[in-house]
Amino acid sequence: RALTLAYKYSRGPYRQGGSLFTQSTSIGPELSCVGVYYDDPNQVPPEKQRCIIGSILSEGDEKPSEELVKLYEQFGFKIFSFPEVTHVVMTTFPFTTFLSLYLAMYKVYPVMNDYIKNRKLCAHPWLEIYRGDVIYYVCPLARQGDFYVPELKQAERKAKEEEGDGQTDITGADSFSDNSSVSYTDRSESRETSMAPSVAPFLSKRESEDSDSKSDRSESMASGSSFEELDLEGHDDGERLGLSQQNSELRKEQDHPAGPKKPSDISTEEEQ
Numbered sequence: 145r146a147l148t149l150a151y152k153y154s155r156g157p158y159r160q161g162g163s164l165f166t167q168s169t170s171i172g173p174e175l176s177c178v179g180v181y182y183d184d185p186n187q188v189p190p191e192k193q194r195c196i197i198g199s200i201l202s203e204g205d206e207k208p209s210e211e212l213v214k215l216y217e218q219f220g221f222k223i224f225s226f227p228e229v230t231h232v233v234m235t236t237f238p239f240t241t242f243l244s245l246y247l248a249m250y251k252v253y254p255v256m257n258d259y260i261k262n263r264k265l266c267a268h269p270w271l272e273i274y275r276g277d278v279i280y281y282v283c284p285l286a287r288q289g290d291f292y293v294p295e296l297k298q299a300e301r302k303a304k305e306e307e308g309d310g311q312t313d314i315t316g317a318d319s320f321s322d323n324s325s326v327s328y329t330d331r332s333e334s335r336e337t338s339m340a341p342s343v344a345p346f347l348s349k350r351e352s353e354d355s356d357s358k359s360d361r362s363e364s365m366a367s368g369s370s371f372e373e374l375d376l377e378g379h380d381d382g383e384r385l386g387l388s389q390q391n392s393e394l395r396k397e398q399d400h401p402a403g404p405k406k407p408s409d410i411s412t413e414e415e416q
Contacts, residue, residue: 147226148208149178150216151198153295157190164197171216175199177274182296196224196293200273204228224293231285233260233267239279252281 150172152164161179168177182194198221201208213223235256237248260267260283267283269291274280284291 145204146228147200148202148223149198149200150221150223151196151293152221153196153293155194158185158193158195161195161197167219168197168199171219172199172212179272180291181270194296227287227290229284229287233265233283233285235281237279239274239277248279256281256283
């Protein structure tokens with residue numbers, strides 16, 4: 145469903161996003177937090193990494209509280225809306241302690257990266273939604289340009305004007321095009337993280353092979369429509385990670401998850 149959020153834009157190491165999560169949760173502790181990461185830290189230097197962090201004010205056709213909007217704006221947050229997108233790659237991971245954030249770095253992103261790469265999907269940017277005791281990892285496959293906030297678009301236009309060559313951005317394609325994508329390579333990630341929930345995405349496959357040997361199978365967060373289950377080779381202990389490709393729309397059950405899930409099952413949501 146469509147999301148309206150209060151956010152702050154950050155350009156710099158993803159690890160500095162922890163303070164923004166703290167600010168956001170201090171203002172609206174009952175709200176779900178969200179982080180959107182636009183750059184691959186394997187390719188983009190820390191000082192140029194771009195993200196937004198904030199809180200979800202409303203979903204679907206519901207309008208956010210004017211009082212809540214003013215409160216966030218008072219603390220320097222801006223308001224932006226994401227469209228409803230039914231083409232996404234997504235999975236979930238249990239959020240029980242801050243240790244969950246570090247585990248997710250090695251369990252979630254490597255599997256999602258492999259899934260996207262193997263199927264040659266155009267998926268960006270990367271969203272992390274913290275809802276209760278579950279973290280939702282979502283990567284749009286359509287309307288990606290609608291997930292780029294004005295500050296980021298303006299910065300890109302200014303950079304291109306200064307260069308005067310109209311070349312693509314550092315990710316290797318136009319940041320706001322639905323056809324753009326990032327390159328997934330087996331490079332070492334900087335491991336720059338924060339104790340706050342600011343997990344840096346796009347960890348390399350090589351790192352995952354050292355730490356994901358005990359990944360369990362789990363259910364997809366999507367609804368129970370018909371699907372084709374795909375078993376991919378897992379890790380050194382012989383386990384196989386189950387990935388599912390489904391044809392369904394995002395359901396309202398996302399607001400009421402049955403319980404914490406693990407990143408073993410990744411689903412590609414598509415329109416009927």
